[in-house]
Amino acid sequence: ETGVTQTPRHLVMGMTNKKSLKCEQHLGHNAMYWYKQSAKKPLELMFVYNFKEQTENNSVPSRFSPECPNSSHLFLHLHTLQPEDSALYLCASSQDGRRETQYFGPGTRLLVL
């Protein structure tokens, strides 16, 4: 266990649904990240939060909406997704938002029908 948990582990949703992914870290870190992992592509950084403030939005479509209520919790709200959004969504945390070791959760496997 890395100290980063994600729920749900698997999610199937239709294009008109609204769902949320949850991430929680128990490491006392101040920075949290959302990544998208698709087959045969590098990990794509989506969002970065440092001390609850969003410091990076990597040109992510507005159908993905992050929320960071505190340094331990991170959400990704999903609405009107497309089939090409199907992927593994990984959450990570680090001591701060600089070039430090990141610890990943197990991911949420998302399938959009």
Add this chain to the structure above:
Amino acid sequence: GENVEQHPSTLSVQEGDSAVIKCTYSDSASNYFPWYKQELGKGPQLIIDIRSNVGEKKDQRIAVTLNKTAKHFSLHITETQPEDSAVYFCATDNTDKLIFGTGTRLQVFP
């Protein structure tokens, strides 16, 4: 922006043999080079990292070497075991974020 190339994309070795995965990067300002291992159904886990002030780092059967002049770094696994089978990712830092390679699927056959 920073570009990280990783080779090979797949690697099959016999148990007990060595495995080497190589990454090249483009930004000479990069200073941090981690390697992650991702097993089936899990997120990537850090296995070893190196910073630019050293050329080599070793931890039991794994080692990482860095050549800053040539802008490449490599992961070396000796005496491979079936449990080493996984996807391995290199990464490097770039303006406060990590840029990952495309991954290498390592299969170790008993």
